[in-house]
Amino acid sequence: DADVTQTPRNRITKTGKRIMLECSQTKGHDRMYWYRQDPGLGLRLIYYSFDVKDINKGEISDGYSVSRQAQAKFSLSLESAIPNQTALYFCATSDQDSYGYTFGSGTRLTVV
């Protein structure tokens, strides 16, 4: 099994729908992140969490919310999806003693 698992891998949804992307990890890391990747823009941070009781907004949090259900689970929700949220979404983990992230394989989201 992968260290960081994202579900679903692909999703097509309609404008205005609520959608949840899920992430689970077996690394035992405290820190979890959601990033969005758009061509030519690299990765941009949406939200991050340093432990179950800690949630922080990143660079582009508008239109998104998150839930840290357990140390190993961190979900991202789009409350009312819009077409410009079409992107590749990545979950990542780290801990304070490791340098660098472990990424999931990504969720490709298309909003039509």
Place this chain on the structure above:
Amino acid sequence: AQSVTQPDIHITVSEGASLELRCNYSYGATPYLFWYVQSPGQGLQLLLKYFSGDTLVQGIKGFEAEFKRSQSSFNLRKPSVHWSDAAEYFCAVDSDTGGFKTIFGAGTRLFVKA
């Protein structure tokens, strides 16, 4: 503010040839620097990292990178490219190990021709 520039959107090299991918950063203090690789349909994988010590760092898959403070650069190199190296490469900079300040470059796509 921190920033990362990867000047080359894409690069094509022949299999067996050497490779250098450029990365320039802007940061006031000593940065933490990373290179990641993204194969098609996959997440990003950490290739190597620099945060202190020897300015030439070795990574996985035969890659290395050199930190040059005077040039604000952290270029990625490989002496002999394999077809399986075709992927997108991202340089990233962070101010500490927390991760929440990590800034990624826009990426360089590497094509390998036979």
